[in-house]
Amino acid sequence: MVYNRSIQRLRNILDELRERCPWDRKQTIHTLRQQTLEEVYELADAITEEDWAGMKEELGDMLLHLVFYSRIAAEQGQFGFDDVIEAVCNKLIRRHPHIYAGVQADNEDQVKQNWEKLKLKEGKKSVLSGVPQALPAMVKALRLQEKTRQVGFEWDHIGQVREKVDEEMHELQEAVANDDRQEIESELGDVLFALVNYARFLNVDPEQALEKTNRKFIRRFQQMEAMAGEAGKVLHDMSLAEMDALWNRVKETE
Numbered sequence: 001m002v003y004n005r006s007i008q009r010l011r012n013i014l015d016e017l018r019e020r021c022p023w024d025r026k027q028t029i030h031t032l033r034q035q036t037l038e039e040v041y042e043l044a045d046a047i048t049e050e051d052w053a054g055m056k057e058e059l060g061d062m063l064l065h066l067v068f069y070s071r072i073a074a075e076q077g078q079f080g081f082d083d084v085i086e087a088v089c090n091k092l093i094r095r096h097p098h099i100y101a102g103v104q105a106d107n108e109d110q111v112k113q114n115w116e117k118l119k120l121k122e123g124k125k126s127v128l129s130g131v132p133q134a135l136p137a138m139v140k141a142l143r144l145q146e147k148t149r150q151v152g153f154e155w156d157h158i159g160q161v162r163e164k165v166d167e168e169m170h171e172l173q174e175a176v177a178n179d180d181r182q183e184i185e186s187e188l189g190d191v192l193f194a195l196v197n198y199a200r201f202l203n204v205d206p207e208q209a210l211e212k213t214n215r216k217f218i219r220r221f222q223q224m225e226a227m228a229g230e231a232g233k234v235l236h237d238m239s240l241a242e243m244d245a246l247w248n249r250v251k252e253t254e
Contacts, residue, residue, distance in 0.1 A: 010063065010064065010067055011067055011071075011081065014064070014067050014068060014071055015071070018071055027068065027072070028072065029069060029072055029073075032065060032068060032069065032072075035065070036062075036065050039058060039061045039062055039065060040062070042054075042058050042061070043055065043058035043059065043061075043062060046058050048208060048211055048212070048215075066081075066084070067081055070083075070084050094118065095114075095115055095118050095119075096111075097114065097118070098110075098111060098114065109150075112146075112149075112150050113150045113151075115150075116147070116150040116151065127147050127148065127150060127151055128144060128147050128148070130147070131143045131144055131147060136207070137192075138192070138196060138206055138207050138210065139207050141192070141193050141196040141197075141206075142196050142199075142200060142205075142206060142207065145196065145197055145200055146200070155197075155201070158198075158201040158202070161194070161197050161198050161201050162198060164194045164197070164198075165191070165194045165195060165197075165198050167194075168187065168190045168191045168193075168194045169191055171187045171190065172184065172187040172188055172190070172191050174187075175187045220247065220250045220251065220254075223250045223253075224243065224246045224247055224250055227246050227249065227250070228246060
């Protein structure tokens with residue numbers, strides 16, 4: 001198969017680089033870690049932009065890292081790339097009994113519930129134990145809510161979620177009125193957590209929604225800078241009213 005030849009070609013190239021390239025020889029699982037995180041974010045950027053050429057390139061970089069980690073693990077006598085593939089194949093079969101073992105699952109929620117039950121049987125002590133501590137806070141909040149949903153810890157309808165957002169906003173305003181810095185931080189966290197929950201009920205990815213807003217803000221602000229420059233001005237020397245007028249002009253052009 002072409003697929004197998006391509007994978008083997010990549011492994012052969014990495015073997016040669018590991019033996020002959022001074023930089024590749026120096027790499028460890030720890031030195032690769034930060035690079036891997038950067039590659040994941042670069043892939044996330046390409047996905048957000050629906051940049052298919054970029055996705056292809058970044059997926060290739062991710063695959064390279066998978067092969068690289070496996071090569072280092074093999075050198076340490078731990079496992080090889082084939083072991084990684086076999087392990088994930090076995091896990092997929094084990095965790096999809098509705099496909100491979102005759103277990104009933106009529107919808108996505110039942111599949112997820114079965115998945116969580118199986119993970120507990122495999123030794124997980126909590127339904128939340130599979131959520132990485134290092135996840136960005138907003139992504140982590142979403143994953144926590146998705147996990148607890150699988151055991152029935154969930155609001156009945158979106159109206160309750162909206163009420164919770166309003167309740168948390170009210171508590172935040174009380175903390176602000178009392179000028180209690182510790183309580184303000186706590187209540188603001190509760191507001192953000194409730195908003196993530198609201199986004200989930202709206203079937204919106206809150207991380208992606210915020211990132212799109214970030215990019216929109218960057219685009220509009222840079223257009224403001226350009227407009228100011230065309231008029232021979234810089235934002236530092238402009239009043240807030242002048243900058244607001246530029247902002248509105250930028251919005252109108254979109």
